[in-house]
Amino acid sequence: MKFSELAPRERHNFVYFLLFFFFYYFIMSAYFPFFPVWLADVNHLTKTETGIVFSSISLFAIIFQPVFGLMSDKLGLRKHLLWTITVLLILFAPFFIFVFSPLLQMNIIAGSLVGGIYLGIVFSSGSGAVEAYIERVSRANRFEYGKVRVAGCVGWALCASITGVLFSIDPNITFWIASGFALVLGLLLWLSRPESSNSAQVIEALGANRQAFSLRTAAELLRMPRFWGFIVYVVGVASVYDVFDQQFANFFKSFFASPQRGTEVFGFVTTGGELLNALIMFCAPAIVNRIGAKNALLTAGMIMSVRILGSSFASSAVEVVILKMLHMFEIPFLLVGTFKYISSAFNPRLSATLFLIGFNLSKQLSGVVLSAWVGRMYDTVGFHQAYLILGCITLSFTLLVRHPTRRQPSAADRRDAEPRLTPAPPSGMTGFTRQSASPRRDSPAHSADKAPRRR
Template identity: 30%
Template sequence: MKHSQSVFKNPFYIQASLSLLFFFTAWGIWWSFFQIWLTTRLGFSGAQVGTIYTFDSAITLVLMFIYGSIQDKLGLKRKLLIVITILEMLLGPFFTWIYAPMLKSNFLLGAIAGSFYLSLAFLAASPTFEALAERMSRRYGFEYGQARSWGSFGYAVAALCAGYLFTISPYIVFWLSSVVSCLTLLLLTLGRTKNPTIINQYEDKAEEVKEADKPSFKEILHVFKLADLWKLVILIILSGSFYTVFDQQMFPEFFTQFFKTQAVGDTAYGILNSIEVFLEAIMMAWVPWLMKKIGVRRTVLIGITVMFIRIGACGLVTNPLGISCVKLLHAPETAIFALAIFRYITLHFDTRLSATMYMVVSQIAGQVGQIIFSTPLGSLHDEIGYRSTFLVISGIVFLALIFAFFILKGDHQDVNGQPMDA
């Protein structure tokens, strides 16, 4: 593999980093306050919010497999991402003139229409952007974690800005998302390096040969016959999906309740969220070193342990300072799951199918869990409150930790992808 003296001289690293930076900025500026918007601005109950998230997950579930299969076929081509980005540019008009009015006039119809759009433009797009960046990192000699950290940085800046702008009007953040998506489109269409000399300087020829052998549709479908795949799916359903319900569907409003007014709570949440994601960006650059030091398997186990502690602590801590400190544990946890699960897949499975495998294991499995549990957990919260619900979720994640200890393979066992010393 070819490396430059400085990663910032690598144009492929810059392209991957900027694409993640722009995408996560466009996503984070509205997504970080989506649950608060639904509950405090539109007045929906926990069960109704759970229904919206269930529809989101159900549609995203199908789209992720479609997007993953298409991107594996396309390799490094950006045609799919360009189409997705054009849809993202429509967020401001959609939320202002279609989504909010439909939710108010016909909740069920609005929830379904919104889920189709959000899944197409953002929810299924996130792992697609990540999968392409990871593929570029193997092909052109840079650490995926370093590029992915720019996505977290963009999300952090977006969340910080949104914390102030949201209190003025939620629709400001929706329209700003459309503006940032325009920048993403410009990058994808105009920012590709085509100079053969530069390509030859950074390209890993072995990866080029491997990428040239495009997987057939039969090979893509074959992943569903792998027993090890389904073990990982169960693990993600018991951990990542429950955590997503906790973090997106419940925590934002739970946190803002500690403050005297909703406006103060919204601003505090935006600041806290941005601090956490800034730390996440740092962790993204550090986790690859951790994986090399202690191994991928142990890194994944650490991530699940942090998840168990964080959710359980939110059910026990009773003051905003303590909850804020607990929230910051999200940084190492997210970085570990975003990078270690991906590295586990590229270590033990065929890297030609990395996009499909990542979609199925890390993303689709999570969506299945959300489909099953979003509405029940929303109703459980309505019945017993946030704290007790958090303790229930924490207990389930602890079971996932035990399960992971027995099913995760060692780093030198069944290496069917890229070895750790590559």
Template identity: 35%
Template sequence: MDTKQESKNKHFWGFPFTHFSYFFIWATIYGYLTLWMEQVGHLNGAQSGLVFSMMAGISLIFQPFFGVISDKLLFKKNLILTIAAVAILIGPYFQWVFIPLLHINSFLVALVTGTFLSFILNGGVSVIEQYVQRASLANGFEYSHSRLGGSLAGIVASLVAGRIFLWKPNSIFWMCTIAAIILVCLLLFSDKINLDNASAAGDTSNSLDLKTVGAVFKNMNFWVLSIFYMGASAIFDVFDQQFIIFFKTFFHTAAQGTLVYSYMTSGQTIIEFFLMFPMPWIINKIGSRNGLIAYGFLTCIRILGSALSPSWGWVVFFRLIAGLEMPLLLTSIMKYIAGAFDIRIYATVYALASNFAKQISVFIFSTVAGNLYDKIGYQHTYVAMGIFVFLVTLFAAFTLKKEDPVQAGETDKTQASPDNNMSTNSSTSTN
């Protein structure tokens, strides 16, 4: 028993560092790309919105394939390594390619940047997430405890990137290149899978076929989950895209606003980091479906609160709520998909509902929001976003089905009642 536990512990520690390396890149790009495009690239709100729309739109090509390929590969690292290797090119691209492309055509730079970053981030995130989630099932650890590495990356990125940006803006992208090199090394030499228990993470025979994948689209709960993500999580991302520009309006100088933004983001990610520890226990108590609904309403409160804030202090307060939102979402969605759908198509459902559908919404609303920022201002745009999130979350609260707690890992199988076991079998066969 002790030997088995020791083996699992040895198989855990590489994954938090993998999460750290990848989400350091994510936090840096999403935290400072808008600011870089404004100050270095001299793009306006609509042009910056077009870049993010392209990232979302082009990822729609990647995500369905990434999901099915991931379900087929299971624990093979071909795809995840390719994504990590491409991320090494972030520094060279923004140093030597972005500005020359912008001088040719603003749409061209949006198209190329969108393709490049969506492969790494918007499309690639589902590959990273589902790989670690499956590793957690095989190795016997909570996914959220590995995701602590991603939260820590957000803290470090916000503290380091803000200062480096003020020193030399292009340097933030070279930090991403260094993080990507570390990520490749971790995937090659550190991350280990307990293959004796690999069947806990899906069908190791690679017998997934198109009929099984196609059945996802006949599942009404899949569409409800997709709509929820399109209306809640997607708006969360759109809201954050140009938030730093809005935040700077509360300050006399851009440098002061950027520095306070760095501290604020660090505080948010510190809260997120510490909440990742108890969040699996909390979600096991309240259920992953209820966790998703709670996330939706908190997102609504944060957006509306920011829109109506009279000072930057109130904006900081509502921003810190995001420290609770992310642990809720990340823990809930991983458990919910495992408990409400066939585990064999876990990556496919995650890629389609949590990323593909979401990016459709981001693709549409990034450009819409960018134009609205220029025409009616941030406050009025945020109010419209908040009301939209509220309505979608209310819809999901009445229509999203309850997950099976045993299949979701919310209840230990040895403690499950006969009814729960019957429910698990039924859920697996019907989905």
């Protein structure tokens, strides 16, 4: 829906959460892109020790993400989780400077555990909770999620350049800026009224949101073949790509005469890529609606595979800059495609559970093993050989999930379809399940889909 067609309070919510995305991802950009550089240059960790830190973060993300997912669906439009994340982000600078860094230098295990708890809550699990919450708000207030998500790309881009310059001066300056912006997050959260939509108020008054959710309903997801097909894609493609990107900054700066110059250029390239990312993110909903969620996810998988494999053969700074810029195409298709698939193939009221457990948790679970293993590979065989292995993995899984289903829908299947809960997108998501239409009434998957409708 166009901005001019929104009600006044819906417009306010659009602006508030657009700014919330901007400042949240600004803060996240002060941590994530340069985190491996901070671990190596400031805390003097090896690549293997860096992998241990990332594994710890993934481990605690596994613990918190299921809780966050279930709580998000239970809370609906209430802001309890976002308040928790915001308060912890206000402590961002004190934690990094006075707690995390000293612990890492004293004991790598203790530092990894404490850092894993904090970062697992505010970013690894917190980002998924923020994404899922604002996506729910966008549906309740009739605006496109992708259009407010653009601001997150811009915030990330702006902070990347600032951090790239300030890192060689004093990285703590960026941490304090991030803590200051967390106060702005609190103000925006206090001002927002996501429940203001008339339709949302009616639904809440009728108790529809509360009745739709139960642990039994969430558990029924485990019986759906398309849910497990989606997990295969996330683990084999998205998770491997995340692990590849964890220490890419250290690989990138190795192509420059000095580490300081490499860090600065990395910041500028990240900024340029994220600004273009924002432009593509703005257009992504329309593109994904046209090509379908399946094709969007497969496109993201191919882009990820090209970037990883290309990095394994990169031999100059120009080549790694070009490969880094490919990131701007992958994120919009992956994020928007994921939400479109979740809302079309499953009960939309379980969107937070599906995103946090089916998407984020799956990535973190595989990341626990992959981060330490890949970090060890960097120390033993080097970046290029490790990237070749990772690229082959992502390409294989992308090709695996793109194959058409073996079974074609029958007339009975089409009559038994549930259009409200399982509409077929234009291109279908049949590559992720063995059935290309809604299951028959006597199948377990059909019972799972029907469960949320029972009174």
